[in-house]
Amino acid sequence: MGDMPDFKIKDFMNGTVKEFIADRIRNSDVVFTDNGEYDEFGTEVEGAADFFTFLTFMYKKYFRVDLHGLGNLPVEGPGLLVSNHAPILPIDGMMIGTGILIEMEKPRLIRAIVNRSISDIPFFSTLMYRTGQVIGCDENVRRVFENGNLVLVFPTGAEGRPHSIFNKYHLDKFTLGFMEYALRHRTPIIPTCVTGSEEAAMTLVGIDLPLAGFKHLPLTPIFPWLGPLGLVPFPSKFDIYFGEPIHYYKDHAGDADNPEKVREIVDDLHDRIKSMLDKALGRES
Amino acid sequence: MRVLITGASGYFGKLLVHALRSDTGDKIDVIGVDVRETHTRGDDTMKFVSGDTRKKRIEDLFKTEGKIDVVIHLARDSSPDLSSDQSMMTNVYGTFHMLELAEKYGVKKFIFPSSSIVYGAHMDNPALIKEDHPLLGNRDVKTIRDRIEADLICQTYSPGADKMNIVILRTVPIWRTAGGGTLARYMKGELVPVFLGFDPMFQIIYDDEVIEAFRLATRIEDARGAYNIPGRIFMPLSKVIKHLGKKPLPLPEFLVHKKGQYRWSSQLRFDFNYLKYPFCVDGTKAKEELGYNPS
Incomplete structure (x- = not known):
C-alpha cells in the first residue's frame, strides 16, 4: 500500500486531506495544458481535489473500502480496468478511482468511460468533467488509449437491464467496443470486481421514468419515500479486487477487426470476472 | 502579393487590413471591398472599392485590378433583424459567388x-473536436445554419480545387476588445446567466489571436483545408466569465x-446548448501546419 496516512475526521474538515489529494493529483499522470490549470478533458486540480476529498471520506470512513491486488495495476503506461457495475449512482467507479489515487505508490488518475447521458445531468456533468472522467465517444476513447491512461470501463453498460436486489451481482453480457481498443492499442486488461456496491443502493424495482437525465427511477426501501434523503446510500462494506493483468493483445493482435473473435475474447473475460466475483462473494459458480 | 479582402470596413476587416499592411517580409498590397461607405483613405499599398459580393458587378474588380493572389472573404452579416433569406443570400450565396470568381481568375x-459553432454543442461531443468532425450545429438558428452551409461549400468546392487552396x-x-459580437451580446451585464x-x-479567442491566424493563413503557402483556431483561454465557462471581469449567475x-430567445436581451436568439455541452476544439493542425500557437 502507498503512503496514505491514517486520517482523522478533523483532517477532513481542516483541509489537510484536501491538500494531500491536490498534491497527489498534481503528481499523477495527468498532463496539464500550458497554463497549468486544466488538462484536455477539463480535469482541474482544485475541483477534483474537493470532490476526491469527499470521496476519500466515503472511502475511508463510510464504505471502509479494502483494496486487494493493488500490485496488479501498472505503475505507468496503459491499462484497462474492466469491472462489474451496480445500478444508479456509479459509487463503485468512484471508489475504484479514489482507491487508485490515494493508495498507489505513484498516484494515477483513472479515466472512467462514462455514458454520454451523464453530461445531461446537472452537477454530475460538472463533477465528471472536473475530475477528468471521459464521455464515451470514439474520439475521446481513442485519446485516452493513445495517452496510455489507466482506463475504467463497465462493459455491462447502460443497455444492461436494471438491477434489483433480487438479481444482485448478476453480470450481464459485455459489449465489444472496449476490447477492440484494447487490442489495437496493446493495452493489458485488469479484471476488476467490486462487492458491497449493490447493497449500498438496494433497488427493489426500476421504473421506466426518465428524470433529469437518469434512465430509470429506482425504488429502494427509502427512495423516493424519504425524498432526497432516500438517495443516501447505505454504509455497506466495500471490497475491490484487482486481478492479474491479461495480455489478450499478445495472442490476438490482428483480431480487433474480427467481431466474432472479439466476442470470444470478451466472453472469456466475462467468465473470468464472473468467477472472481463468485469467489469474492463466496457463492458457487 | 496582392490580397483582396471583402468586408474590409467591418471590425475584423479594418484590423486585418492594418495587420497585413504593416506586416514585415514581402510587401502585401491590399484591396479592400465593402458595401458600406469607407472612411479610410487608400494610398499606394491600399485601395478601397465599394462593392457587393452578391452582385454580378463585383467581377469587374478581378478584371480591372490585375492579378489577385489571395481572397479573404470576411463579408458577412449576422444582424439579428435580417430575414432568413437575406441572411442566406449574404452569408452563403455571397461566399459561393466569391469562390467562383476567385477560381475563374x-x-x-x-x-x-x-x-467552432458549426460543430454544434452536443452531449457526446469529444473533449477536443478535430477538423474532420461532422458539422452538427443547430440549423434552426439562421446564423449557425448559414455558417455551416458556407463552410460546407468551401470544403466541397471542387472545380479549381487543384489550383486554388481553400482555407x-x-x-x-x-471576445472583441472593442465590444460587439454574439459573445458580448450574451455577456451584456455584470451578471452573466449560466445554467x-x-x-x-x-x-x-481575442482579436490579436484571430488576426494572427489570418496573417499566418495568408503567408503560409501550403495552408489548405479546415483549421480549428482556439485561443489561449481554455477553462470552464464560469471561469471564462470571471476572467472577463464579470460574475456568473447560475439559473x-x-x-x-x-426556446432560444435570450431572456436578458432581445438582441440574442441562439442555441443555448452552447452553455450546456462542450464544443472545444483541438488546435493541433493549425499549430503544426500554420505555426499558430496562441499560448
Missing part, C-alpha cells in the same frame, strides 16, 4: 472565416432563455 488561395479558419467564440449545475469547458434553464 486564377486566385491561389481563398480564406474563409468559419467558427477554412474555424475560430472559437471571439445551474452545468459548467462545460469553454474556449474564447435554471427556463430563466435563461425561452
Whole structure:
C-alpha cells in the first residue's frame, strides 16, 4: 500500500486531506495544458481535489473500502480496468478511482468511460468533467488509449437491464467496443470486481421514468419515500479486487477487426470476472 | 502579393487590413471591398472599392485590378433583424459567388472565416473536436445554419480545387476588445446567466489571436483545408466569465432563455446548448501546419 496516512475526521474538515489529494493529483499522470490549470478533458486540480476529498471520506470512513491486488495495476503506461457495475449512482467507479489515487505508490488518475447521458445531468456533468472522467465517444476513447491512461470501463453498460436486489451481482453480457481498443492499442486488461456496491443502493424495482437525465427511477426501501434523503446510500462494506493483468493483445493482435473473435475474447473475460466475483462473494459458480 | 479582402470596413476587416499592411517580409498590397461607405483613405499599398459580393458587378474588380493572389472573404452579416433569406443570400450565396470568381481568375488561395459553432454543442461531443468532425450545429438558428452551409461549400468546392487552396479558419467564440459580437451580446451585464449545475469547458479567442491566424493563413503557402483556431483561454465557462471581469449567475434553464430567445436581451436568439455541452476544439493542425500557437 502507498503512503496514505491514517486520517482523522478533523483532517477532513481542516483541509489537510484536501491538500494531500491536490498534491497527489498534481503528481499523477495527468498532463496539464500550458497554463497549468486544466488538462484536455477539463480535469482541474482544485475541483477534483474537493470532490476526491469527499470521496476519500466515503472511502475511508463510510464504505471502509479494502483494496486487494493493488500490485496488479501498472505503475505507468496503459491499462484497462474492466469491472462489474451496480445500478444508479456509479459509487463503485468512484471508489475504484479514489482507491487508485490515494493508495498507489505513484498516484494515477483513472479515466472512467462514462455514458454520454451523464453530461445531461446537472452537477454530475460538472463533477465528471472536473475530475477528468471521459464521455464515451470514439474520439475521446481513442485519446485516452493513445495517452496510455489507466482506463475504467463497465462493459455491462447502460443497455444492461436494471438491477434489483433480487438479481444482485448478476453480470450481464459485455459489449465489444472496449476490447477492440484494447487490442489495437496493446493495452493489458485488469479484471476488476467490486462487492458491497449493490447493497449500498438496494433497488427493489426500476421504473421506466426518465428524470433529469437518469434512465430509470429506482425504488429502494427509502427512495423516493424519504425524498432526497432516500438517495443516501447505505454504509455497506466495500471490497475491490484487482486481478492479474491479461495480455489478450499478445495472442490476438490482428483480431480487433474480427467481431466474432472479439466476442470470444470478451466472453472469456466475462467468465473470468464472473468467477472472481463468485469467489469474492463466496457463492458457487 | 496582392490580397483582396471583402468586408474590409467591418471590425475584423479594418484590423486585418492594418495587420497585413504593416506586416514585415514581402510587401502585401491590399484591396479592400465593402458595401458600406469607407472612411479610410487608400494610398499606394491600399485601395478601397465599394462593392457587393452578391452582385454580378463585383467581377469587374478581378478584371480591372490585375492579378489577385489571395481572397479573404470576411463579408458577412449576422444582424439579428435580417430575414432568413437575406441572411442566406449574404452569408452563403455571397461566399459561393466569391469562390467562383476567385477560381475563374486564377486566385491561389481563398480564406474563409468559419467558427467552432458549426460543430454544434452536443452531449457526446469529444473533449477536443478535430477538423474532420461532422458539422452538427443547430440549423434552426439562421446564423449557425448559414455558417455551416458556407463552410460546407468551401470544403466541397471542387472545380479549381487543384489550383486554388481553400482555407477554412474555424475560430472559437471571439471576445472583441472593442465590444460587439454574439459573445458580448450574451455577456451584456455584470451578471452573466449560466445554467445551474452545468459548467462545460469553454474556449474564447481575442482579436490579436484571430488576426494572427489570418496573417499566418495568408503567408503560409501550403495552408489548405479546415483549421480549428482556439485561443489561449481554455477553462470552464464560469471561469471564462470571471476572467472577463464579470460574475456568473447560475439559473435554471427556463430563466435563461425561452426556446432560444435570450431572456436578458432581445438582441440574442441562439442555441443555448452552447452553455450546456462542450464544443472545444483541438488546435493541433493549425499549430503544426500554420505555426499558430496562441499560448
